Amino acid sequence: MRYDKMLQDKHILITAGASQIGKACALLFASHGGIVAIADKDKEAGNDLLHQLKEYQEDSKFYHMDFTCSDSVRDTCDRYLSDFGAPDVWVNCEGVCHPAFIDEQEEASLREMINLNILSAFRIMKCLAGPMKEKQGGAIIQMISDYAVTGANGVSAYGATMGGLFAMTNSFAMDYAPYGIRVNSILLGISLSAMGDIIADEMEDEEAEEFWVRTQMIPRRGRVQEVADTALFLASDMGKLITAEGFFVNGGQNSIAHNQHYRWNWRANA
Amino acid sequence: MDYQCLLAGRSAIVTGGAGSVGRAVALLYATHGANVVILDEDETEVEKTVKDLREINQKCSGFAGNLRDPESIAQLCDYAINALGTADILVNAAGSYLPGDAETLEEDDFIAMLDKNVNSTIRFTKAIIPYMCDNRQGDIINITSDLATASMPGTAGIAACAGAIVAFTRNVTMDYIRYRVRANCIVYPFDGIEGRRPLTGAPGPEDVANAALWYACKMSRFIIGDMLPVNGGMDYFAGMRGE
Amino acid sequence: MKNYAKLLEGKYAVVTNGGDPCGSAIVKKFALHGATVAFGVRDIETGERILGEIAELSPESFYLVLDLADSDGIEEFCRKVKERFPLTTVLVNNPYADIGKTITETTEEDYRYFLQVNQRSIMQTLRAFYGPMRDNKCGSIINISSNTVFKPIMGNPFLTLSMGTIGGLTRVTAFEGGEFYVRVNEILSGILPGQSELSPCPLKIEGSHVEGMADLVLFLASDMSSYITGQSFTVDGGARRQLFA
Numbered sequence: 001m002r003y004d005k006m007l008q009d010k011h012i013l014i015t016a017g018a019s020q021i022g023k024a025c026a027l028l029f030a031s032h033g034g035i036v037a038i039a040d041k042d043k044e045a046g047n048d049l050l051h052q053l054k055e056y057q058e059d060s061k062f063y064h065m066d067f068t069c070s071d072s073v074r075d076t077c078d079r080y081l082s083d084f085g086a087p088d089v090w091v092n093c094e095g096v097c098h099p100a101f102i103d104e105q106e107e108a109s110l111r112e113m114i115n116l117n118i119l120s121a122f123r124i125m126k127c128l129a130g131p132m133k134e135k136q137g138g139a140i141i142q143m144i145s146d147y148a149v150t151g152a153n154g155v156s157a158y159g160a161t162m163g164g165l166f167a168m169t170n171s172f173a174m175d176y177a178p179y180g181i182r183v184n185s186i187l188l189g190i191s192l193s194a195m196g197d198i199i200a201d202e203m204e205d206e207e208a209e210e211f212w213v214r215t216q217m218i219p220r221r222g223r224v225q226e227v228a229d230t231a232l233f234l235a236s237d238m239g240k241l242i243t244a245e246g247f248f249v250n251g252g253q254n255s256i257a258h259n260q261h262y263r264w265n266w267r268a269n270a
Numbered sequence: 271m272d273y274q275c276l277l278a279g280r281s282a283i284v285t286g287g288a289g290s291v292g293r294a295v296a297l298l299y300a301t302h303g304a305n306v307v308i309l310d311e312d313e314t315e316v317e318k319t320v321k322d323l324r325e326i327n328q329k330c331s332g333f334a335g336n337l338r339d340p341e342s343i344a345q346l347c348d349y350a351i352n353a354l355g356t357a358d359i360l361v362n363a364a365g366s367y368l369p370g371d372a373e374t375l376e377e378d379d380f381i382a383m384l385d386k387n388v389n390s391t392i393r394f395t396k397a398i399i400p401y402m403c404d405n406r407q408g409d410i411i412n413i414t415s416d417l418a419t420a421s422m423p424g425t426a427g428i429a430a431c432a433g434a435i436v437a438f439t440r441n442v443t444m445d446y447i448r449y450r451v452r453a454n455c456i457v458y459p460f461d462g463i464e465g466r467r468p469l470t471g472a473p474g475p476e477d478v479a480n481a482a483l484w485y486a487c488k489m490s491r492f493i494i495g496d497m498l499p500v501n502g503g504m505d506y507f508a509g510m511r512g513e
Numbered sequence: 514m515k516n517y518a519k520l521l522e523g524k525y526a527v528v529t530n531g532g533d534p535c536g537s538a539i540v541k542k543f544a545l546h547g548a549t550v551a552f553g554v555r556d557i558e559t560g561e562r563i564l565g566e567i568a569e570l571s572p573e574s575f576y577l578v579l580d581l582a583d584s585d586g587i588e589e590f591c592r593k594v595k596e597r598f599p600l601t602t603v604l605v606n607n608p609y610a611d612i613g614k615t616i617t618e619t620t621e622e623d624y625r626y627f628l629q630v631n632q633r634s635i636m637q638t639l640r641a642f643y644g645p646m647r648d649n650k651c652g653s654i655i656n657i658s659s660n661t662v663f664k665p666i667m668g669n670p671f672l673t674l675s676m677g678t679i680g681g682l683t684r685v686t687a688f689e690g691g692e693f694y695v696r697v698n699e700i701l702s703g704i705l706p707g708q709s710e711l712s713p714c715p716l717k718i719e720g721s722h723v724e725g726m727a728d729l730v731l732f733l734a735s736d737m738s739s740y741i742t743g744q745s746f747t748v749d750g751g752a753r754r755q756l757f758a
Contacts, residue, residue, distance in 0.1 A: 003546070004518040031514070070377055101445050102396050103403075107340050110392060114384055118430055122380060125372040125426075136717075148437055151495055156442040157392055163437020164388065164430040167418050170754050171429035174421040175371040177715035177751050189740075217691030217742050226740040233732045241703070241725035243716045244421065244751040252687050252743035420756040423715075 006236035007034035013080055013087040014038050015065070015124060016094035018045035021143060021192070024224035025091055025231045030056035032232065037084065039065040039076050067094050067120040068112075077127035086131035089235040091141045094120050095162075097193070102156045110157050117161035118168065125172060137180040139235045142169045143227075146187040149246065150254050166246065173244035182243040184234045189250020191221040217252030276487040278303035281354035283347075285394055286364030287332060288315035291413060291458075293322075294475035295361050295482045300326040302483060307350040308332040310364065337364050338385040340393055347397035357401045359486045362391040362435075363413045367428045380427045387414070387431040392438060395453075399446060408451040411485045412439050413478060416457035416501045432457065436497055443495040454485045454493060458500040473500050520735035521548035526603035527594055528552040529587075529638055531576060532559045534709035535657075535702070536607050538723035539730050544571035546731060548603065551594045553579030581608055581634040582626055591641035600649055603734045604642045606635045607657040609706040610675065615668045624671060631658075631675035632682075639686060643695065652695040653734050656683050660701040660712075660749045672706075680745050687743030696742040698733050702726060703749025714750030 002008065012029050014022050018040035030036045030053050037060065038053070040046045046062040053060035063079060066072040080087070096116045098109035121142065132138045147155050148162035166185055173183035190196055191212065200208055200221065213219040227249050233239050234247065248254055272278065282299045286292035287308025296306045300323050308323070310316050313334040323330035333349045336342040351357060365387045368379050391412055402408025417425050418432035436455055443453040458478050481500050484490055516522060521543055531540040531552025537559075543550045544567035551574065554560040560576035567574055575597070579590045594601065610630035612623060635656055646652030658676040665673045680699050687697035703711045704726060711722050718725070729748055732738055747753045 002518070003520065004516070006517065032517070102392065102442055103399050105392070105396060110389065114389065118384065118434070119377070119381065122372065122426070122430070123377065126377070129372045147441065148433070151440040151444040153444050156438055156445060159441035160388060160392065160434040160438030163418075163440075164384075164432075164434030166437075167421070167433020168426050168430035170421045171417065171423075171426045172372060173751050174423045174715060174755065175426065178717055180717040180719070182716065213692065217687055218694065218696070218740060219692045222740045226738075229737040229739075230741070233728075233737060237720075238728035238732060239725075240718060240720065240728070241711065241716070241722060241748045241750055242729070242746075244754040245747055247741070247746070248744045249740050251740050252691055254743075417756065419754075421754045422756040 001237050005033040006232060006238065007032040007089070010034045010088040011084045012036045012089040012091070012235070014091045014093065016040055016067070016092065018042050018049050020093070021224050021227050022091070022093040023049055024228040025093075026053060028225070028228040028232055029089070029235065030060065032236075034089070035059050035084070037061040037063065037080060039063040039080070041066055068115050070123050073120065073123040074127055077124060081127075081131055086135040087128065087138065089139045089141070090124070090128055091143070091231055091235070092121055092124065093143045095143065095145065097145070097155070097158050097195070099154045099158060101154055105157050113158055113161045118164050121165060122168065129176065132181055133176060133179045138182070139239070140172070140181065140183040141231050141234050142183070142185045144169070144185045144187050144246070145193055146189055146248060146250050146254055148187060170244045177243055182234070182239065184239070184242060184244070185246045186227060186230055186234070187246045187248045187250065188227065189216070189222060189248070189253045191216070191251065192224070192227060192249065196221060215253060216250070220251070222249060222251060271488055275303040276483060276489070277359070280304045280358040281356055282306045282359035282361065282486070283309065283350045283354070283357055283398065284361045284363060285309045285337065285390065286362070288312060288319045289363065290475045291478050292361070292363035293319050294479035295363055296323060296330075297326070298479040298483050299359070299486065300330055303327070304359065305329040305354055307353050309337070309346045309350060310334060311337055337390045338382065343390065343393045344397055347394065351401065356405060357398050358405065358407065359409045359411070360394060360398045361411045361413065361482060361486075362394055364390050365414065365431070367415060367431070369424050369428065371424050371426050374424075375427050383427050383431055388434045388438070391435055395442060399451060402451045403446065403449040406450050408449075409486050410439075410442070410451065410453040411482050412453070412455040413482065414455060414457055416459050416499050418457055418497070439497070440495040447494055452491070452494045454490070454496045454498070456481045456485070456498050456500055473502060515736055519547040520731060520737065521546040521603065524548045524603055525598040525601045526550045526605065526734065527601050527638070527642065528605045528607065529579065529634065530581065530607045530609055531563060533609060533707050535704055535723045535726050537563050538721075538727040539605055539607070541567055542727040542731050543603070543734070544574060546735070547571070549598070550574040551598065552576050553581070553590055555580060581630040584629060584633060584637065587634055587637045591638060595641065600645055601642050602646060602652045604638060604652070604654045605657070605730060605734070606638055606655070608634055611669070611672055611706040613668055616670045619671060627671040627675040632678050635679060635682060643686065643690065646695045647690060647693040650694045652690070654686065654695065654697040655700060655730055655733050656697070657700045657702050657730075659705065660703045660747055660753055662701055663747070663753050683745065684743045691742060696733075696738070698738075698741060698743070699745040700726075700729060700733070701745055701747045701749070701753070703747070703752055711750055712752065714752040715755060716750035718750060
């Protein structure tokens with residue numbers, strides 16, 4: 001394997017890939033020789049990205065897809081399969097967060113989270129599983145919030161959908177391991193999620209800086225490129241032994257116990 | 271603490287109380303002095319269980335309704351609160367599971383499964399938790415499958431439901447522990463999976479009920495957001511050397 | 514954009530046990546990516562053989578004879594490496610103690626041997642190399658333990674016991690090193706010490722297993738994983754998440 005062209009001629013599908021993390025993955029994968037296709041609900045951002053991707057690879061494509069509608073998902077997947085055949089790599093970045101305490105959680109936002117976070121991944125998997133199985137190989141990467149395995153305030157229902165998605169991803173891994181398909185999750189910390197943007201916007205710079213120092217081992221915000229690098233590792237042959245595993249990209253947030261206080265005291269005494 | 275009567279005078283709501291696990295939990299709680307209300311879908315099954323419960327404690331009752339519908343759930347909760355006056359313990363044992371992987375499991379079945387397991391747990395918790403906050407005490411026990419943390423082929427939908435409930439338990443307890451409302455969950459191998467486990471034999475509903483009793487009483491008052499696997503160490507089992 | 518063909522260009526790396534199949538794969542992978550490697554081996558022949566294979570790629574690399582059961586020997590190893598390397602920024606601990614005995618068969622000596630090789634050796638190398646990494650705000654430490662921590666195998670209690678301590682040490686070092694950008698991670702390897710194949714697992718894998726392991730070590734050593742610290746990665750083809758074997 002050439003380490004500067006890890007995904008040479010591989011077919012890659014990135015769902016919800018027109019912005020943020022999906023975009024970073026698309027550009028990195030394309031620079032490693034992959035043939036990248038994007039599916040997203042945002043037409044404008046998708047076409048912008050397609051323009052950039054064409055500089056690497058003429059065959060790149062953008063599909064418009066509505067994740068909430070199973071017909072639209074099936075239609076898009078069928079079009080992808082007839083254009084490229086079964087993908088070697090599928091990266092799913094779809095997710096939506098409506099934070100609320102559970103007694104104030106609205107029925108509509110609960111339904112939307114279940115629909116977009118769990119069901120959309122299931123719908124796409126349903127279309128891609130058969131062809132990928134026939135191909136006897138491939139890698140699937142699911143972007144998940146690390147609330148799936150940690151606890152936090154005000155995200156009960158969101159955390160539930162993420163926990164469900166994580167367990168479902170691991171179950172897919174067991175189903176398709178005998179066919180050589182690797183299924184892994186990347187567990188994103190708060191600084192890489194939409195919450196990170198909110199903190200960066202609403203807090204003063206100094207205050208935000210202090211927040212990262214207090215809550216994370218690595219005292220800064222994460223970068224989308226760092227997520228893309230991890231996805232590249234899992235997508236390429238570098239990660240060939242690894243399946244059903246969650247990769248935390250969160251600056252060590254989940255391994256700190258009582259993060260607010262302990263580190264603070266330690267720093268004050270040092 | 272009276273170890274013969276651990277839940278004396280407490281009010282417990284058991285969803286899915288006419289199912290095998292829910293029924294075992296309700297009977298054990300009643301034996302330990304709790305006033306139990308069971309909520310389930312099938313009317314005749316509910317009546318049968320209530321009859322058994324009343325032989326232990328006259329104050330027990332049960333209601334039947336659709337557990338997939340948010341309005342019907344709100345109504346059931348109203349009935350339960352009227353019957354009990356308040357709520358100290360909520361056990362979410364309602365659930366139905368269908369095996370199948372991404373290809374064989376139909377989307378509609380999956381949606382129904384999520385509704386019955388995950389959404390009903392969230393909706394019941396949402397309806398009952400304000401009473402617990404007012405009382406400054408409460409114990410929520412969610413019961414689900416052990417596929418939440420360990421996986422096996424052909425169980426995508428079950429894993430999704432179980433994983434969601436475990437993550438929900440952990441997150442919800444973070445929000446309400448300031449009102450002394452604890453949430454914990456119990457995972458067990460659902461019917462029909464025969465696996466090799468270090469401890470021989472399969473756990474029955476009574477084993478799950480014992481764990482649920484422990485989480486509901488004062489013995490576990492410092493345990494929150496926890497997951498207790500009642501599965502004979504199945505997920506730790508890697509096999510004998512040389513096998 | 515980083516150079517993915519030479520991920521460790523100009524870096525100095527230490528691998529405590531470069532002699533077994535997994536260790537030698539790691540040494541070769543590091544050399545391929547432009548690092549200068551110092552590695553311990555148990556006998557001169559193995560050392561010469563591996564050095565011969567990487568001599569062209571990384572002429573300054575060297576080996577030292579090292580028995581992880583000998584604590585004075587480890588101190589000596591660290592001292593010699595520090596003399597020859599200006600700054601070590603990658604440290605790989607891959608201890609190897611493994612004896613197939615049940616609890617009743619094991620003796621006090623076995624216990625001491627396991628703790629020295631699988632636990633104390635890591636503490637000693639950390640003590641030697643962590644300080645300079647922290648002062649220079651740059652470094653990656655990778656501790657390789659075993660997936661038997663989560664999935665114990667019958668008849669090897671001390672392997673699980675001694676490997677189980679590595680995770681805690683990893684997280685606490687990561688906590689300390691975080692603000693100095695020293696990253697510390699643990700790999701729970703499905704390859705038993707000294708073996709070259711994974712224990713049975715659900716995943717169908719083509720090609721060499723130790724290569725795959727070396728690739729993960731490379732990923733964690735390089736800047737590709739610059740936001741990952743304090744984590745434990747299971748590399749066993751999905752065996753850990755399997756409900757039953």
